[in-house]
Amino acid sequence: MSDPAATVTSVTSTLVNAKGLTKHFGSFEAVRGIDVEVSRGEAFGFLGPNGAGKSSTMRMVSCVSPRTGGELRVLGLDPDTDGPRIRARIGVVPQQDNLDTELTVRQNLQVYGRYFGLSRSAVRAKATELMEFAQLSDRADAEVEPLSGGMKRRLTIARSLVNDPDLLLLDEPTTGLDPQARHLLWDRLFRLKQSGVTLIITTHYMDEAEQLCDRLVVMDGGRIAAEGSPGELIRRYSTKEVLELRFPPGEQSGDEVRDLAERIEVLPDRVLLYTSDGEAALAAAHARGVRPVSSLVRRSTLEDVFLRLTGRTLVD
Amino acid sequence: MSTHVVSPWRAPLIAVEHHWTWYRRNWRATVISNFLQPVLFLLAMGVGFGSQVREGEATGGHPYLVYLAPALLVITAVQNAVFESTWAVFSAFKWQRTYLAAVATPITPAQVLHGQLLWIALRLVTGTAVFLLIAVALGAISSPMAVLAVPFAALAGMAFSAPAVAFTATREKPDSFNAIFRFLVMPMTLFTGGFFPLSQLPAWIHPLAWLTPVWHGIELARGATFGTLRLLPALGHVAYLSALVALGVLLGRRYFRRRLAV
Numbered sequence: 001m002s003d004p005a006a007t008v009t010s011v012t013s014t015l016v017n018a019k020g021l022t023k024h025f026g027s028f029e030a031v032r033g034i035d036v037e038v039s040r041g042e043a044f045g046f047l048g049p050n051g052a053g054k055s056s057t058m059r060m061v062s063c064v065s066p067r068t069g070g071e072l073r074v075l076g077l078d079p080d081t082d083g084p085r086i087r088a089r090i091g092v093v094p095q096q097d098n099l100d101t102e103l104t105v106r107q108n109l110q111v112y113g114r115y116f117g118l119s120r121s122a123v124r125a126k127a128t129e130l131m132e133f134a135q136l137s138d139r140a141d142a143e144v145e146p147l148s149g150g151m152k153r154r155l156t157i158a159r160s161l162v163n164d165p166d167l168l169l170l171d172e173p174t175t176g177l178d179p180q181a182r183h184l185l186w187d188r189l190f191r192l193k194q195s196g197v198t199l200i201i202t203t204h205y206m207d208e209a210e211q212l213c214d215r216l217v218v219m220d221g222g223r224i225a226a227e228g229s230p231g232e233l234i235r236r237y238s239t240k241e242v243l244e245l246r247f248p249p250g251e252q253s254g255d256e257v258r259d260l261a262e263r264i265e266v267l268p269d270r271v272l273l274y275t276s277d278g279e280a281a282l283a284a285a286h287a288r289g290v291r292p293v294s295s296l297v298r299r300s301t302l303e304d305v306f307l308r309l310t311g312r313t314l315v316d
Numbered sequence: 317m318s319t320h321v322v323s324p325w326r327a328p329l330i331a332v333e334h335h336w337t338w339y340r341r342n343w344r345a346t347v348i349s350n351f352l353q354p355v356l357f358l359l360a361m362g363v364g365f366g367s368q369v370r371e372g373e374a375t376g377g378h379p380y381l382v383y384l385a386p387a388l389l390v391i392t393a394v395q396n397a398v399f400e401s402t403w404a405v406f407s408a409f410k411w412q413r414t415y416l417a418a419v420a421t422p423i424t425p426a427q428v429l430h431g432q433l434l435w436i437a438l439r440l441v442t443g444t445a446v447f448l449l450i451a452v453a454l455g456a457i458s459s460p461m462a463v464l465a466v467p468f469a470a471l472a473g474m475a476f477s478a479p480a481v482a483f484t485a486t487r488e489k490p491d492s493f494n495a496i497f498r499f500l501v502m503p504m505t506l507f508t509g510g511f512f513p514l515s516q517l518p519a520w521i522h523p524l525a526w527l528t529p530v531w532h533g534i535e536l537a538r539g540a541t542f543g544t545l546r547l548l549p550a551l552g553h554v555a556y557l558s559a560l561v562a563l564g565v566l567l568g569r570r571y572f573r574r575r576l577a578v
């Protein structure tokens with residue numbers, strides 16, 4: 001295209017563009033050539049089990065970890081040469097909190113904002129606004145150390161917003177939190193998405209991915225196994241319904257029910273039957289004299305997609 | 317956009333501001349080791365033990381307290397540099413992980429190092445200055461030229477600190493820090509002419525003493541205080557100490573990058 005304005009738009013509407021991206025630690029290949037494109041306004045997810053390479057990828061995108069090979073552009077710039085400029089415009093929530101626990105909630109936000117070159121008065125105002133957003137105003141001048149895990153996580157997220165980032169990278173934002181704390185965080189992330197912030201989230205919770213992500217990739221062993229919206233992935237790699245038959249561990253090979261479904265998965269304690277009609281499959285199994293400890297008919301989830309793609313469960 | 321990449325000159329100052337925010341809350345905990353301990357030392361060695369020491373050639377014709385004070389200024393600076401360059405830096409990598417937070421901003425690993433060293437230098441200058449005032453109040457120092465001992469002591473402290481910070485950046489565990497204090501810093505402060513002239517020690521120890529920043533710092537601080545410092549040796553001492561600082565900064569930049577950009 002010859003119109004320069006159009007070129008600029010097309011460049012800036014793709015916030016992250018990776019081609020054949022790799023990361024090695026010594027001889028170990030943590031990321032083995034992945035292609036990713038994230039557009040402005042999107043909520044994009046990396047779903048995968050422990051060691052899949054999610055954090056390694058996030059750290060390359062956040063320009064703290066140099067890539068080993070492949071192409072990477074973040075906000076249209078190359079992290080190798082423009083790291084500081086990119087980092088000035090993104091927000092990062094690392095997997096492990098790195099707050100200054102000997103400072104107060106307010107001081108953490110102010111100090112961090114200063115690193116982005118914001119003036120003292122600007123960080124004062126911003127800290128107040130962000131404590132409001134993260135529901136931490138009543139703890140403003142309390143030291144961080146004794147705060148609960150959920151509060152620390154909220155503060156880390158608030159801190160990542162201090163520079164009004166174009167792109168927010170969240171590495172397992174809710175791991176280790178209780179359900180109530182997770183829902184509060186999801187609500188905050190949802191608001192950010194509504195306000196137009198582009199989100200990249202890693203998680204090994206399928207419900208989190210389904211709740212928050214417009215589009216995601218399933219990652220395993222440093223590679224991308226599949227890509228799409230949660231609905232697309234489920235339609236493509238699973239059936240409408242799943243019949244779960246629970247047995248005492250090791251007492252079921254799945255042979256008696258194999259022909260009752262399009263596909264089955266045999267796990268240590270249960271057999272999953274992928275079918276468009278779970279109730280019918282259950283009736284057929286009963287008619288054959290199969291007697292599970294319990295049974296359940298449910299809709300397919302990303303967990304099933306993952307199982308199909310990798311032969312393993314996500315959270316074990 | 318209200319944010320931008322801060323200049324390489326301003327970035328370390330922002331890191332210093334971070335340290336200062338911490339210090340404002342926690343300075344009380346540093347008072348005992350930074351001030352009280354050296355003052356107790358000055359009283360015990362200078363006034364107590366020193367009353368048994370005759371003035372003479374060995375003490376440059378000065379009372380022992382007066383002979384000791386400028387050297388103790390240097391020794392205090394180096395000892396204060398130890399904790400700030402090992403445990404504090406290690407914590408920022410491993411426990412508090414504040415460095416990891418900083419390098420996710422436009423700040424670079426090298427700038428984090430520069431900020432850390434600048435902060436340690438500020439601590440050494442202010443700590444030594446306060447110690448000087450106390451020594452004056454105790455009658456241990458009277459020469460106005462002793463003011464020069466403050467930057468000399470801080471320089472000696474940094475000549476130890478910069479390489480020590482670089483070393484700390486390579487550590488995965490804090491095991492070696494106590495050994496550094498016991499087997500490097502203690503001998504370095506005891507056998508480098510501070511408490512008694514180097515000439516009292518066997519000749520083979522002298523070259524070892526000349527390698528230490530403490531010996532150079534004591535030569536400078538004492539020479540300035542007693543007006544016996546000559547230009548050429550002074551330049552030599554400053555050059556050697558500066559070279560150690562430069563070496564520490566160069567190694568530190570490499571190790572900070574290796575540690576923080578993985």
Ligand SMILES: Nc1ncnc2c1ncn2[C@@H]1O[C@H](COP(=O)(O)OP(=O)(O)OP(=O)(O)O)[C@@H](O)[C@H]1O
Pocket residue numbers: 025028029030048049050051052053054055056057095204578
């Ligand atoms: N600094 C490092 N040095 C050596 N190996 C590393 C390093 N960082 C990560 N790895 C290895 O790379 C692989 C991928 O790690 P990564 O942290 O990216 O996985 P992840 O998908 O984020 O997993 P998790 O869900 O456990 O956070 C793992 O096998 C890990 O041990």
Ligand SMILES: [Mg+2]
Pocket residue numbers: 054055056095171
């Ligand atoms: Mg991870």
